[in-house]
Amino acid sequence: MWSAPSKQTQLEESLSKPYSEGIREALDRFTYNFVITDPFLMDHPIVYASEGFLTMTGYSRGEVLGRNGRFLQGPETDRRSVIEIIEAIRQEKSCQVSILNYKKDGTSFWNFFHLAPVFSKDQGRVIHFIGVQTPIRKCSRLCTSKDVENDIMKQHESSASANSTANASNNLIYFGSCRRELCREFSVDLGHSRLQNSCTEDDHKGRVVKHACEAKESDKQKAIAAISCVMSELTLFSKYTGQSVSDTRCDSADLVRLAPSISSSLTIALSRIQQSFVLVDPHLPEMPIVHASNSFLQLTGYSRDEVLGKNCRILQGQDTDQEDISKIRESIEAEQPCTARILNYRKDGNPFWNLLHTAPVRNASGKVAFYVGVQLDVTGMEDNSYSDKGMTSQMKQLGAVGAVRVAVRSLLGAGPSK
Numbered sequence: 001m002w003s004a005p006s007k008q009t010q011l012e013e014s015l016s017k018p019y020s021e022g023i024r025e026a027l028d029r030f031t032y033n034f035v036i037t038d039p040f041l042m043d044h045p046i047v048y049a050s051e052g053f054l055t056m057t058g059y060s061r062g063e064v065l066g067r068n069g070r071f072l073q074g075p076e077t078d079r080r081s082v083i084e085i086i087e088a089i090r091q092e093k094s095c096q097v098s099i100l101n102y103k104k105d106g107t108s109f110w111n112f113f114h115l116a117p118v119f120s121k122d123q124g125r126v127i128h129f130i131g132v133q134t135p136i137r138k139c140s141r142l143c144t145s146k147d148v149e150n151d152i153m154k155q156h157e158s159s160a161s162a163n164s165t166a167n168a169s170n171n172l173i174y175f176g177s178c179r180r181e182l183c184r185e186f187s188v189d190l191g192h193s194r195l196q197n198s199c200t201e202d203d204h205k206g207r208v209v210k211h212a213c214e215a216k217e218s219d220k221q222k223a224i225a226a227i228s229c230v231m232s233e234l235t236l237f238s239k240y241t242g243q244s245v246s247d248t249r250c251d252s253a254d255l256v257r258l259a260p261s262i263s264s265s266l267t268i269a270l271s272r273i274q275q276s277f278v279l280v281d282p283h284l285p286e287m288p289i290v291h292a293s294n295s296f297l298q299l300t301g302y303s304r305d306e307v308l309g310k311n312c313r314i315l316q317g318q319d320t321d322q323e324d325i326s327k328i329r330e331s332i333e334a335e336q337p338c339t340a341r342i343l344n345y346r347k348d349g350n351p352f353w354n355l356l357h358t359a360p361v362r363n364a365s366g367k368v369a370f371y372v373g374v375q376l377d378v379t380g381m382e383d384n385s386y387s388d389k390g391m392t393s394q395m396k397q398l399g400a401v402g403a404v405r406v407a408v409r410s411l412l413g414a415g416p417s418k
């Protein structure tokens with residue numbers, strides 16, 4: 001007799017079916033605070049929680065998985081922020097909101113929350129949501145209703161001033177870096193010195209008016225980077241199950257990169273190497289990138305989908321020395337390693353000096369299967385003798401090359417004849 005799968009099985013299969021078994025280990029490497037939720041399971045539960053999220057909130061993984069994210073809400077959480085998130089989920093779209101959340105011990109903290117949908121290209125619907133939490137470290141003093149009333153009075157008195165901080169169109173009042181969002185029902189009758197607020201019943205007693213701390217631009221960029229990295233990982237692992245996903249509902253073929261020319265087991269092994277590097281396939285046209293490490297993505301600002309299938313020349317720019325390019329090309333033709341200090345460019349156009357080491361990676365039969373390129377940002381350094389924990393740059397790069405070679409030989413075997 002058939003029986004419905006247990007809740008634990010449902011949580012596990014929510015990730016393993018679309019992304020393969022290796023996805024949890026891959027996600028565990030990220031230091032971001034984030035969760036992944038499944039809107040098609042009962043009560044839209046969390047199916048994955050990062051170590052950063054657990055550390056930030058004080059909960060254990062067992063206390064989080066299978067629960068709806070509302071357990072982070074508390075008595076002073078602004079209902080309007082919650083509704084904004086609910087509405088974004090309903091419309092299957094991204095949203096960013098500053099919201100007051102609570103840790104397990106009851107401590108409140110301001111959280112810049114970035115929500116992003118994950119679409120299944122085959123099913124044409126959302127299968128998961130990524131939620132990134134970025135604590136807002138600094139916030140101006142909390143303001144009571146009296147503070148708000150006084151500020152409204154001051155703004156009225158200086159309404160003719162061009163520097164007025166009131167935004168009458170959307171009822172926003174600014175106190176330093178804290179944004180106070182006043183309800184539409186706020187009405188001010190200055191002729192009778194009357195302030196009415198139907199938002200909360202207790203505000204006249206000096207309770208804190210519901211508000212949202214403004215996140216810094218750097219916090220917002222961190223959240224965007226986190227979404228990009230997690231999304232890239234989900235996209236990569238979905239290809240191994242044949243269930244490609246993307247961050248948009250669009251079915252454009254542009255979102256589908258090369259079918260992976262390396263196995264999922266090799267991808268997992270390479271992902272354990274904590275260096276900035278790429279693996280390219282010299283046997284395919286244009287020598288495309290077939291694997292890019294998370295450190296490489298963080299260094300360059302690209303997402304994995306933006307680099308897989310591309311030639312490494314995407315890092316070149318107007319001031320890149322062509323002699324360095326020729327030196328690298330010649331070493332590849334000779335199947336020899338090469339080290340060059342080359343000017344490269346990040347996705348945002350900012351240049352950086354890259355101490356690049358390239359080397360052939362042979363399979364078990366001794367034939368060149370790939371080339372690996374290990375990057376090290378040496379911007380502002382006088383020479384190439386950079387050291388970290390006693391390791392020189394050359395030692396670090398050779399160590400990464402060695403780890404890549406071991407992974408390829410053990411998991412690729414003799415490989416196909418190329």
